[in-house]
Amino acid sequence: MKKLIRKNSLAIVLMAAAIAGPAQAGTVAGFGGSTEVTQILNNVELITQTAQQVSQTEQQVKMVQIQLQQALTNPNTPWSQTVQSLQNLRNAVQKGQAIGYQLSGLEQQFKNTYRGYGQSSGNLLNDFIRWNNTTRDSIQGALTAAGMTVDQINSESGMIDNLRAMGQSAQGQMQAAQVGNAISIEMVQQMRQLRQLQAAQMQAHNAYLAGDNEQKAATRAANDSIFNVRKTKITQ
Template sequence: MAKYLRSRLIAPALGLAAAGPLVAAFALSSSPAQAQMAVFDPRNYSQNLLTAARTLQQINNQIQSLQNEATMLLNQAKNLARVDFPELQALNADIQQIDRLMAQAQGIGFQVSGLDQQFRQLFPHDYGQALSTDQQVIAARRRLDAAMNAYRQTMTLQAQVAENVQADAGLLNRLVARSQGAEGALQATQTSNQLLALAAKQQFQIQDLMAAQYRAQATEAARRAQAEIDGRLATKRFLGTGSTYTPR
């Protein structure tokens, strides 16, 4: 009986002794968990949100700045883009054709050197002596040929200019289309220069045409004046001194 009571008392004691460390361990493990609990600070939270918003705005500003720089580079590339002018060779060829027609002038040319000699050969300054009939016919024929050649050259030049004007109409439309489709400053400037080149070519043609026309008119006027002078000299030669014949 005593042994039975001893066992009954020892068992609970051993249970308490075994449970003691577990209780202590639980108490030790639960106390740090309570010390690590986060405390919410509204003021700190709002400050962090404001800082994040400002940082995001700075990033957006940097992105916008990079986009603006990219746009600026693209615009600079457009401003440096060139436009071709393949019609320039055709314009030069037309001007050279007009020059060749001007150089084909017969009788009295368009060169200053030798102009006086050519003019004196056709229109002599010695009006005091009447030429013979054969000389008058030869000189008059030369002057008539010079006048006819001048008019022929003028008409040839007019025909060439008319053909060039028809070709320039299509060229003008193409240049205007390029000017309207210019993307940058360089292309706009180049197309403007191309339009000016076309206008300069047409001005050159007009000047050459006017020179040929005035030359033909001047040659004809000089021919008529020379014919009048020759007629007066021939009449004077025919009449002689003008004294009447008196028979003896």
């Protein structure tokens, strides 16, 4: 996965250098302070960061899922350990949702920067929005069984209050672990889907930039050809 990220990121950087054209004196890396190239390089950094964050969050949720399943099968699991697992799950869920929104924003920004991109990228932005909505609905569905809402666990103090109340009885503790396990199962699926969407986004951005670079190169070649013809006529 990391090799793929580096390979795709390098491809975009090389495209950026090609789009920038010949190096100019007094500029950093020969980019000439190009706003477009800066945007591309920022895009590279964001894509690389989010790809790593998606994988890390998915692994974090899987670890919490194992802990909660152990709590469900072992009645001697300390309640404090279950509470810590549920708090870790809450943090992972919030992080996953934040990444989803970040990728949505990145997709919208890319569409705004490259007007022709929206015509060839399909409905990736809609897919990200749908992912965000589905994730929230899935979490709410699991919480409903325990009489809780997403808003209640979005607040750390609210979640602690709920866990404190549920911890007063063995039945409440078991229900909390069951709800957490259900959420972790949903989140593992959702993070896997987000990873697929992020990979599709990376591919779509690369494909567009490659085509855009080819078009600009062809335009430069045509302009150079016209200039050379005119220069030849003048010197004759």
